[in-house]
Amino acid sequence: MNLLTEKLSRYTEPQRVKALGIYPYFREISSHQDTEVTIDGKKILMFGSNAYTGLTYDKRIVDAAIKATEKYGTGCAGSRFLNGTLDIHVQLEKELAEFVGKDDALCFSTGFTVNEGVIPQLVGKDDYVIFDDRVHASIVDGRRLSFATQLRYAHNDMESLEKQLAKCSPDAIKLIVVDGVFSMEGDLAKLPEIIALKKKYNATVYVDEAHGLGVFGKQGRGVCDYFGVTDDVDVIMGTFSKSLASLGGFVAADEAVINYLRHTARSYIFQASMTPAATAATLEAINIIKSEPERQEHLWEITNYALDRFRKEGFEIGDTASPIIPLYVRDTDKTFIITAKAFEKGIFINPVIPPACAPQDTLVRFALMATHTKEQIDDAIDRLAEVFKEEGVI
Numbered sequence: 346m347n348l349l350t351e352k353l354s355r356y357t358e359p360q361r362v363k364a365l366g367i368y369p370y371f372r373e374i375s376s377h378q379d380t381e382v383t384i385d386g387k388k389i390l391m392f393g394s395n396a397y398t399g400l401t402y403d404k405r406i407v408d409a410a411i412k413a414t415e416k417y418g419t420g421c422a423g424s425r426f427l428n429g430t431l432d433i434h435v436q437l438e439k440e441l442a443e444f445v446g447k448d449d450a451l452c453f454s455t456g457f458t459v460n461e462g463v464i465p466q467l468v469g470k471d472d473y474v475i476f477d478d479r480v481h482a483s484i485v486d487g488r489r490l491s492f493a494t495q496l497r498y499a500h501n502d503m504e505s506l507e508k509q510l511a512k513c514s515p516d517a518i519k520l521i522v523v524d525g526v527f528s529m530e531g532d533l534a535k536l537p538e539i540i541a542l543k544k545k546y547n548a549t550v551y552v553d554e555a556h557g558l559g560v561f562g563k564q565g566r567g568v569c570d571y572f573g574v575t576d577d578v579d580v581i582m583g584t585f586s587k588s589l590a591s592l593g594g595f596v597a598a599d600e601a602v603i604n605y606l607r608h609t610a611r612s613y614i615f616q617a618s619m620t621p622a623a624t625a626a627t628l629e630a631i632n633i634i635k636s637e638p639e640r641q642e643h644l645w646e647i648t649n650y651a652l653d654r655f656r657k658e659g660f661e662i663g664d665t666a667s668p669i670i671p672l673y674v675r676d677t678d679k680t681f682i683i684t685a686k687a688f689e690k691g692i693f694i695n696p697v698i699p700p701a702c703a704p705q706d707t708l709v710r711f712a713l714m715a716t717h718t719k720e721q722i723d724d725a726i727d728r729l730a731e732v733f734k735e736e737g738v739i
Contacts, residue, residue, distance in 0.1 A: 367684070369688075372384055373385075377402040392692060392711045392712060393693045393694050393712060395556070395588075395712060396587060396714050397587060397644060397715065398634060398640055399640070400588070400590035400633060401590045406590050409628065410623070413622050413626075414620075416621070417431060417621035418621065419621075420621075421620070423618065424613075424615060424617060433625060433628065440631055441631070444564075444631060445558075446570065446575040446576070447575075447598055447599065448598070449600050449603040450596065451603050452594070452595045453594045453595065453612065453613055453619075454594075454616050455584075456555055457486075458483075458594065458612035459483070459595065461612050462606075462610040462613055462616075463596050464520070464522065465488075465490040465491040465492075466609050467602075469493060470493065471514075471517055472493040472494070472517050472520065473495075474495050474496070475496045475513075475520065475522070476496075476498070478499060478500050479500045479530065480523065480524055484522055484524070487522075493518075496513075497509075501534065503535060503539070511546070513546070519548035521551065523550075523551070523552060523553070524556070525554045525556070525557040525567060525569065526555075526556035526560070526667050530663055531665030531668075532665055533667070534568065536552070536569065540577045543577065550578050552578050552580070552581050552582070554567040554582065555583055555594075557571070558584075558588050560641070560644065560668060561667075567581070579599075579602070580597070580598045582597070583595055585627045585630075589631065591626040592623045593623050593627060640715045644668060644713065644714070647715075647717055648668045650722060651670060651713060651722050651726070655670060668712055668714075669712050670710075671697070671711075672729070674707050674708055674736075674738055675708075677707050679736055679738070681696055681698075683696075683709055683732050684709055687709070690731070692728050694709045694710065695709065695712075696710075
């Protein structure tokens with residue numbers, strides 16, 4: 346056994362959890378993503394998806410993906426920088442820029458590689474990147490790749506943020522990076538207050554709208570639009586794998602920023618292009634979201650309904666203000682046990698443990714889609730309440 350294998354063989358936590366019969370990962374779904382999915386031949390209520398708009402099996406999007414594949418093929422065989430730019434890539438970037446209220450946009454093949462590639466290009470060794478301590482892993486990796494001085498502030502704590510800004514050189518770039526909607530806790534960044542601090546300290550604001558698009562703002566334009574701060578947010582990024590029913594990501598900003606990133610962001614110029622199918626699917630999803638406001642309206646109706654029911658049942662759900670509802674457990678093994686018991690009762694939820702949260706904040710993540718019904722929500726909450734009571738959590 347070589348040294349690497351010897352070292353990695355000591356990682357046995359998955360084996361321990363499997364032996365207990367509560368391993369919650371890589372559950373094989375044999376149907377399309379919907380409010381119900383099929384696993385091992387059984388129908389399971391899905392509350393573990395990020396498909397907030399419920400569009401992943403919409404026939405219009407499926408047809409758009411098929412038509413694009415028939416016209417362009419299955420892939421682009423190269424990066425956007427060289428031979429991989431299609432006319433529909435350019436069309437999508439124009440529509441995204443308009444959708445989020447910026448001059449221009451740039452599409453990447455995954456949302457993760459947007460943050461991973463853009464953040465290191467925006468700030469250098471004489472600059473600062475300042476981030477909320479609960480930002481997404483892609484932001485964490487992006488800031489790690491930067492040579493900038495890195496300053497962390499306590500979650501949604503504006504006093505903590507201001508203390509970090511006060512440490513910075515007034516002439517340096519100060520990039521504040523934050524999730525618009527925090528992906529595990531479901532709460533919102535305090536964007537109006539962040540913008541006020543931006544103006545006070547001449548900083549730059551970068552907002553990750555991965556979980557805000559399709560959910561918040563007029564026609565689902567995101568949290569920046571919801572708070573009315575789009576013009577004051579300098580850089581907006583988002584993903585296509587959630588509300589937009591596809592795969593990929595984008596960054597939007599003024600022309601100078603996008604021109605620079607188009608020629609320097611390594612995860613853009615050295616990454617293969619978005620597939621034609623994913624590109625066309627995203628375009629169609631944007632059109633549907635803009636033309637069907639009732640989809641967003643229903644999502645908020647059932648979100649408020651579920652939040653009220655969870656609170657009445659005695660669940661601890663924190664400060665969530667979105668279709669992402671954290672059900673706090675505060676014990677890692679018990680989080681796995683609850684996930685397994687819920688699955689046995691026909692409910693698919695996701696466990697959240699370190700490093701996705703602090704050890705004392707473990708939870709199961711309950712997420713809603715616009716296609717869920719109140720009857721499905723009631724059924725799920727009733728069964729989850731039984732499980733949480735069995736485990737002594739509520």
